[in-house]
Amino acid sequence: MSHNPDHTRPEHAVEADEPRPRITVLSDTAEGPASIERLRDYGDIRVAHDETSLREALPGSEILLVTDFRTEALEAAWPAADSLRWVHAASAGVDQLMFDALVDSDIPVTNAQGIFDRSIAEYVLGAILMFAKDTRANIAYQQQRRWVHRDTESIFGKRVLVAGAGSIGREIGRLCKAVGMDVTGIARRARDGDEVFSAVHAADDIDAHLPDADYVVVAAPLTEATEHWFDARRFAAMAKHARFINIGRGPIVVTDDLVDALVNQQIAGAALDVFEQEPLPAEHALWGMGNVLMSAHMAGDFIGWRDALIDQFLDNLERWQRGDTLFNEVSKHHGYAPGSA
Amino acid sequence: MSHNPDHTRPEHAVEADEPRPRITVLSDTAEGPASIERLRDYGDIRVAHDETSLREALPGSEILLVTDFRTEALEAAWPAADSLRWVHAASAGVDQLMFDALVDSDIPVTNAQGIFDRSIAEYVLGAILMFAKDTRANIAYQQQRRWVHRDTESIFGKRVLVAGAGSIGREIGRLCKAVGMDVTGIARRARDGDEVFSAVHAADDIDAHLPDADYVVVAAPLTEATEHWFDARRFAAMAKHARFINIGRGPIVVTDDLVDALVNQQIAGAALDVFEQEPLPAEHALWGMGNVLMSAHMAGDFIGWRDALIDQFLDNLERWQRGDTLFNEVSKHHGYAPGSA
Numbered sequence: 001m002s003h004n005p006d007h008t009r010p011e012h013a014v015e016a017d018e019p020r021p022r023i024t025v026l027s028d029t030a031e032g033p034a035s036i037e038r039l040r041d042y043g044d045i046r047v048a049h050d051e052t053s054l055r056e057a058l059p060g061s062e063i064l065l066v067t068d069f070r071t072e073a074l075e076a077a078w079p080a081a082d083s084l085r086w087v088h089a090a091s092a093g094v095d096q097l098m099f100d101a102l103v104d105s106d107i108p109v110t111n112a113q114g115i116f117d118r119s120i121a122e123y124v125l126g127a128i129l130m131f132a133k134d135t136r137a138n139i140a141y142q143q144q145r146r147w148v149h150r151d152t153e154s155i156f157g158k159r160v161l162v163a164g165a166g167s168i169g170r171e172i173g174r175l176c177k178a179v180g181m182d183v184t185g186i187a188r189r190a191r192d193g194d195e196v197f198s199a200v201h202a203a204d205d206i207d208a209h210l211p212d213a214d215y216v217v218v219a220a221p222l223t224e225a226t227e228h229w230f231d232a233r234r235f236a237a238m239a240k241h242a243r244f245i246n247i248g249r250g251p252i253v254v255t256d257d258l259v260d261a262l263v264n265q266q267i268a269g270a271a272l273d274v275f276e277q278e279p280l281p282a283e284h285a286l287w288g289m290g291n292v293l294m295s296a297h298m299a300g301d302f303i304g305w306r307d308a309l310i311d312q313f314l315d316n317l318e319r320w321q322r323g324d325t326l327f328n329e330v331s332k333h334h335g336y337a338p339g340s341a
Numbered sequence: 342m343s344h345n346p347d348h349t350r351p352e353h354a355v356e357a358d359e360p361r362p363r364i365t366v367l368s369d370t371a372e373g374p375a376s377i378e379r380l381r382d383y384g385d386i387r388v389a390h391d392e393t394s395l396r397e398a399l400p401g402s403e404i405l406l407v408t409d410f411r412t413e414a415l416e417a418a419w420p421a422a423d424s425l426r427w428v429h430a431a432s433a434g435v436d437q438l439m440f441d442a443l444v445d446s447d448i449p450v451t452n453a454q455g456i457f458d459r460s461i462a463e464y465v466l467g468a469i470l471m472f473a474k475d476t477r478a479n480i481a482y483q484q485q486r487r488w489v490h491r492d493t494e495s496i497f498g499k500r501v502l503v504a505g506a507g508s509i510g511r512e513i514g515r516l517c518k519a520v521g522m523d524v525t526g527i528a529r530r531a532r533d534g535d536e537v538f539s540a541v542h543a544a545d546d547i548d549a550h551l552p553d554a555d556y557v558v559v560a561a562p563l564t565e566a567t568e569h570w571f572d573a574r575r576f577a578a579m580a581k582h583a584r585f586i587n588i589g590r591g592p593i594v595v596t597d598d599l600v601d602a603l604v605n606q607q608i609a610g611a612a613l614d615v616f617e618q619e620p621l622p623a624e625h626a627l628w629g630m631g632n633v634l635m636s637a638h639m640a641g642d643f644i645g646w647r648d649a650l651i652d653q654f655l656d657n658l659e660r661w662q663r664g665d666t667l668f669n670e671v672s673k674h675h676g677y678a679p680g681s682a
Contacts, residue, residue, distance in 0.1 A: 119495055125520070126474045129467030138636045139480060145628040147620035149637040151644045154460055178519040179466070279488035287486040295479045296490040303492045 020044050021321065022083070024061040026054060028068035035306045039065075042317060051076040058084070063320070065090060065313060066097065070278070075099040086320060089330075090309040092116050092168060092300070093249055095222040098335050109330040110316055113337045115308050116300025117171035120219070120247050123299035124172045125179070127271035128155060128215055130293060131243050156180045161213035163229075164220030164248060165200050166336065172219055172247075173197055184209060188225070188334070203229075210237040215245060222249035223335035230254065235261035243269040247299045250275040259285050262292065273299040361385050362662065363424070365402040367395060369409035376647045380406075383658060392417040399425070404661070406431060406654060407438065411619070416440040427661060430671075431650040433457050433509060433641070434590055436563040439676050450671040451657055454678045456649050457641025458512035461560075461588050464640035465513045466520070468612035469496055469556055471634060472584045497521045502554035504570070505561030505589060506541050507677065513560055513588075514538055525550060529566070529675070544570075551578040556586060563590035564676035571595065576602035584610040588640045591616040600626050603633065614640040 021043040025032050032047035039045050046061065048054035049068075054077040058064070062085045066074065069091035078101045089097055089111045097109055130136065132153040141148045160176045162169040165185030173183040173196040185197040186206050193199045201209055203225070210216065216238060220226045230244075231254040238244065244267055246253055255276045261267050269291040277284075278297055286292055316326050328337050362384040366373050373388035380386050387402065389395035390409075395418040399405070403426045407415065410432035419442045430438055430452045438450055471477065473494040482489045501517045503510040506526030514524040514537040526538040527547050534540045542550055544566070551557065557579060561567045571585070572595040579585065585608055587594055596617045602608050610632040618625075619638055627633055657667050669678050 118497055119493075122470060122496055122520075123474055126467065126470030126476060129463060129470060130476065133464055133467045133636075135467060135471065135476075135634070136480065138634065139477065141637070142628055142633075142635045145623040145625075147637045149639050149642070151642045151646065152460075152639065154643040155463055156459055175520055179463075179516055282486040284486075287483055292483075293476070293479065294483045295474075296482070296488045298490050298493065301490070301492045302495040305492065 021063055021317070022046075022061045023063040023065055024048055024054070024057040026064060026066045026068055026071055026074060028070070033067050033306060035310045038307075038310050039314075042314060048073070048077075055080040058082070062086065063088070063317075067091075067309075069093055069096060071096055075101070078102065086110070086326070088313055088316065090313065093221055094330050094335065095249060097330075098223075098332065103332045108326055109332060110326050110328045111330050111337050112309055112312060113167050113328045115305060115312060116302075117168050119302040119305070120168050120300045121171040121175045123273065123295075124217055124245055124247060124271075125175045127245050127293060128158075128160070128176070128181075128243070130271070131215075131269055132158075136290070136293070157182060158214040159184065159212055160215045160217060161186065161209055162197070162217045162219055163203075163206065164218060164226075165197060166219070166221070168247070169217070169219035170196055172217055184213070207234070207237050210234060211239055213238065213242055215243050218244075218246040218248040218252055220248045220252055221336040222251055226252045228252070228254050230258070232257040232260065235266050238267050240266065241268050243267065243271065245271045247273045250278065255286075259289075262289055269293075273297055362404055362658070363387075363402045364404040364406055365389055365395070365398040367405060367407045367409055367412055367415060369411070374408050374647060376651045379648075379651050380655075383655060389414070389418075396421045399423070403427065404429070404658075408432075408650075410434055410437060412437055416442070419443065427451070427667070429654055429657065431654065434562055435671050435676065436590060438671075439564070439673065444673045449667055450673060451667050451669045452671050452678055453650055453653060454508050454669045456646065456653055457643075458509050460643040460646070461509050461641045462512040462516045464614065464636075465558055465586055465588060465612075466516045468586050468634060469499075469501070469517070469522075469584070471612070472556075472610055473499075477631070477634070498523060499555040500525065500553055501556045501558060502527065502550055503538070503558045503560055504544075504547065505559060505567075506538060507560070507562070509588070510558070510560035511537055513558055525554070548575070548578050551575060552580055554579065554583055556584050559585075559587040559589040559593055561589045561593060562677040563592055567593045569593070569595050571599070573598040573601065576607050579608050581607065582609050584608065584612065586612045588614045591619065596627070600630075603630055610634075614638055 023043040024046045027033055027049050030049045046057040048057040051073040054073045058080040060083050062083055064084055064087045067090045084107055087107055087109045091112055094111050132155045134152045159182045161184050162173050163186040165187040177183045177196055183197055185200040186203055187200050188203055190202040191200045229252050271293040273295045274297050319326055330337050364384040365387045366377055368374055368390050371390045387398040389398040392414040395414045399421040401424050403424055405425055405428045408431045425448055428448055428450045432453055435452050473496045475493045500523045502525050503514050504527040506528040518524045518537055524538055526541040527544055528541050529544055531543040532541045570593050612634040614636045615638050660667055671678050
């Protein structure tokens with residue numbers, strides 16, 4: 001299900017005789033997200049923001065809406081979930097929800113697949129053009145009031161390897177292809193190329209394809225299989241002129257290895273929106289590196305994303321109330337929504 | 342004639358019995374451009390770099406190749422051009438060649454149309470994404486080692502007005518359209534929309550269309566009609582959230598009016614590759630403005646552009662030697678190559 005950033009939806013009809021679902025919202029603040037007011041028309045809402053408040057809220061709740069993608073409270077409070085029939089993550093990544101008790105249960109988990117794709121793809125294309133056009137140096141020269149002409153790179157025909165050829169990776173590929181780049185994907189299993197990916201190789205074969213890439217983009221979910229996927233060996237396999245872009249999850253990368261690869265000029269640069277530790281501590285070496293572009297886990301967060309997330313949840317809530325199959329159900333075995341990698 | 346940045350050409354066959362054309366190269370340095378060595382196989386080459394050396398070189402020369410697009414030497418040395426039959430500008434803009442004596446002559450003027458299109462379009466798309474993703478602030482926060490999350494804009498469906506719907510403007514439009522933006526053109530005369538431009542309006546009507554644009558891109562040649570085209574009135578007509586991008590020529594803009602519009606927040610930002618005075622003096626107010634992105638007249642200068650220019654000149658030289666019609670001939674009435682605006 002694809003949502004573009006300007007997505008709006010008609011009001012849901014509330015039937016007076018429909019039983020109101022009991023929904024707990026797990027937020028990162030005590031008051032919950034601002035958009036929570038919109039939910040009150042559709043169910044009895046309780047807000048939790050830590051383990052204690054979650055233990056109080058969960059008993060009797062049928063639905064859990066997780067808006068804090070960093071939470072570890074749910075695993076701790078899980079024994080209080082006595083009536084839960086559906087968990088929805090208002091994020092693309094569900095890594096914090098893949099603990100044994102939930103994975104082993106029959107409770108379906110859905111995610112926000114589709115919401116962030118377009119904005120993340122724009123972020124990635126912007127980062128690629130920043131590198132190619134040497135924009136970072138333009139800004140530095142401007143600050144020094146110096147007129148310094150250089151020749152810069154074209155992105156035409158340049159090769160992008162997208163590690164994680166799912167919903168987000170495909171949109172990244174689509175934008176890069178649209179502007180004349182050559183796009184290859186990496187997925188769990190190899191499959192035929194298509195209108196976006198000239199080829200999709202298996203994750204096991206990634207080392208054979210890393211040397212050919214001008215840009216390597218991580219768009220994979222964080223799972224046991226992808227944790228620390230990009231380590232010293234992977235960076236050593238990349239071309240010296242290549243740039244590394246991570247919009248997936250921080251722990252997919254061994255950060256110390258990435259810093260070494262950048263310092264030792266094994267790769268030419270990195271654009272990072274996600275980090276092993278978030279917020280990244282002020283003393284971390286990455287902040288000071290001139291060949292690194294950084295942002296605060298915000299690549300997907302276009303203006304209006306909170307409302308778009310609520311819209312998507314309400315679409316699924318309607319299905320749930322009708323007894324229909326939910327969309328964006330996560331494969332708890334793989335740790336992401338089917339078709340997303 | 343379109344050249345992509347990776348364009349290469351086969352060697353020209355040199356016929357031993359062909360008369361060698363006498364070519365003067367007007368450069369900005371006494372030794373001429375490095376690529377000049379490649380020309381020596383195809384003709385007798387003289388190099389000039391100012392009025393005095395040009396007066397010495399011109400007598401007897403049949404062809405003038407102008408690689409210094411800022412030169413004012415040609416008008417001054419013009420009386421020495423006793424044998425000239427062709428002037429080629431190795432640049433997209435020919436504004437410095439449109440002096441009366443050359444305009445009134447029968448000597449054809451050709452330009453480098455096509456060479457810089459792709460690179461300039463990439464630069465413009467990069468600037469648009471810089472603004473939308475607030476990348477300038479990301480870099481500032483990185484320097485301060487601060488983790489500051491913000492929601493940013495999507496470019497999906499955003500409106501780009503391209504003032505100058507010629508060869509460069511069309512490539513800008515093509516890339517913007519490819520990534521989901523809505524593109525409108527401004528040309529000398531209105532014409533029907535096409536696969537790139539949803540509409541092409543007449544320059545006389547520009548004020549009616551400026552308020553609708555999220556991005557206004559100047560891709561026009563500098564002519565009498567476009568000089569100081571963008572003044573206080575134009576900026577006042579733009580939306581407050583709009584950004585202004587100039588990759589055409591500096592004097593198309595009244596720079597003081599642009600500075601005022603930026604200071605007074607009549608518009609939200611500007612990306613400038615060209616300036617009324619180049620190099621821009623270090624004391625100029627633009628350098629210090631946080632909502633301005635600047636570069637040193639280099640948007641078109643992809644790695645390899647000098648060779649691409651020589652290739653293009655040699656293609657036309659072959660035609661000239663065969664007596665065929667030259668391509669990229671400039672309309673001396675309008676001041677740009679036909680089909681370029």
